[in-house]
Amino acid sequence: xKKLDLASKILIAMVLGVVVGIxxxxxxxxxGILTTEMYKPLEVYIFSPIGSIFIRxxxxxxxxxxxxxxxxxxxxxxxxxxxxxxxGKTLAFYLVTTAxxxxxxxxxxxxxxxxxxxxxxxxxxxxAKEAKPFVDIIVDMIPTNPLESMVTGNMLQVIVFxxxxxxxxxxxxxxxxxxxxxxxxxTNDAILKIVDFVMQIAxxxxxxxxxxxxxxEGFQTLQSLLIYMFTVILAxxxxxxxxxxxxxxxxxxxxPILFFKKFKTVMSIAFSTSSSNAVLPVTMETVEKNFGVHKxxxxxxxxxxxxxxxxxxxxxxxxxxxxxxxVFGVPLPFTALxxxxxxxxxxxxxxxxxxxxxxxxxxxxxxxxxxxVEGIAIIxxxxxxxxxxxxxxxxxxxxxxxIIVAKSENEVDESILYSSSxxxxxxxxxx
Numbered sequence: 001x002k003k004l005d006l007a008s009k010i011l012i013a014m015v016l017g018v019v020v021g022i023x024x025x026x027x028x029x030x031x032g033i034l035t036t037e038m039y040k041p042l043e044v045y046i047f048s049p050i051g052s053i054f055i056r057x058x059x060x061x062x063x064x065x066x067x068x069x070x071x072x073x074x075x076x077x078x079x080x081x082x083x084x085x086x087x088g089k090t091l092a093f094y095l096v097t098t099a100x101x102x103x104x105x106x107x108x109x110x111x112x113x114x115x116x117x118x119x120x121x122x123x124x125x126x127x128a129k130e131a132k133p134f135v136d137i138i139v140d141m142i143p144t145n146p147l148e149s150m151v152t153g154n155m156l157q158v159i160v161f162x163x164x165x166x167x168x169x170x171x172x173x174x175x176x177x178x179x180x181x182x183x184x185x186x187t188n189d190a191i192l193k194i195v196d197f198v199m200q201i202a203x204x205x206x207x208x209x210x211x212x213x214x215x216x217e218g219f220q221t222l223q224s225l226l227i228y229m230f231t232v233i234l235a236x237x238x239x240x241x242x243x244x245x246x247x248x249x250x251x252x253x254x255x256p257i258l259f260f261k262k263f264k265t266v267m268s269i270a271f272s273t274s275s276s277n278a279v280l281p282v283t284m285e286t287v288e289k290n291f292g293v294h295k296x297x298x299x300x301x302x303x304x305x306x307x308x309x310x311x312x313x314x315x316x317x318x319x320x321x322x323x324x325x326x327v328f329g330v331p332l333p334f335t336a337l338x339x340x341x342x343x344x345x346x347x348x349x350x351x352x353x354x355x356x357x358x359x360x361x362x363x364x365x366x367x368x369x370x371x372x373v374e375g376i377a378i379i380x381x382x383x384x385x386x387x388x389x390x391x392x393x394x395x396x397x398x399x400x401x402x403i404i405v406a407k408s409e410n411e412v413d414e415s416i417l418y419s420s421s422x423x424x425x426x427x428x429x430x431x
Contacts, residue, residue: 013203021214054205073299074166101311105318115326292416305398312390324375
């Protein structure tokens, strides 16, 4: 009997999690079989702990992996001119894909007009968290205490310090740098081994996370916002198919279907965790082993992408802005739409790759065009599900840009890139 690979196990866990969660929700709200008091212990003592353990296990690897791999990657690039070239290409692609994402979201929302199909609630309340001004984001990129940045998980500061340290290593003697790089290589391999261990519990974590979401949200919350959800999901699909698929074929000559076949495990984990940062260790291993991208490239582009490249979030912000404007009857002229594109694109740079943070930056986008921030309360009920979907899009964009940049620098093993075989160390764990 053929053993199931990890992607299949996660897919089965996702389906079972949604089915069990919906059954629990119906049992409480429709069938009268369970009460909220009866369900609560299941959530508190089973689903929440298992899901939290899985997410925490992955997130514990993020800072050490970013720190070690970025230093290693920058030091291996060696040539500062090449580093500048790679960094320029990466930033350019990330900004372009984000701008295209927000444009797709705005265009679809303007055509479908999801806000015309819902009555504005009279009692909406939403307390917006203040988003940082863009200038403050730039200033805060420089850490005053790198250790504190690592402890608090401030990824932009960790990235900046790691890049500077990697550049410094290239400037010292080869005798000293060689020993240090050997240590970093060994540390990186050890972290990847921990990733292998953690991935063995992935199906259980995914199941627990989705049971909790489906049991909490149910159908009632979704029904009133189906057209809004449809618009966001359609925009996400177009981003993946047209922008990502087209970019992959145009710049790397790779079949998009093959890409998604080899990347589906990462997308599944991103969907269940709703965190680009949490899934980063798995993304890095997959891009290296399944697509042949050299560590010197992916160690730079992927941590950067997990921090500043939020295409799925940009799409949500575009659709949500039009949706809220329509609900409140506020017309948005073309200049306002351009403001939304610019603000959302820049806001993505300061968006941490953690669940739900897109709503915070959405408040900044709404404020930039004079829309009531309280409108966010209307979409809160369905944002968790959409957050899961857009996170899968975010990590997909990071991987595709990484492949494109690596291909342009001849830093990819084409025999692996175009091969249909899938790496099996952590991506197909035996039962």
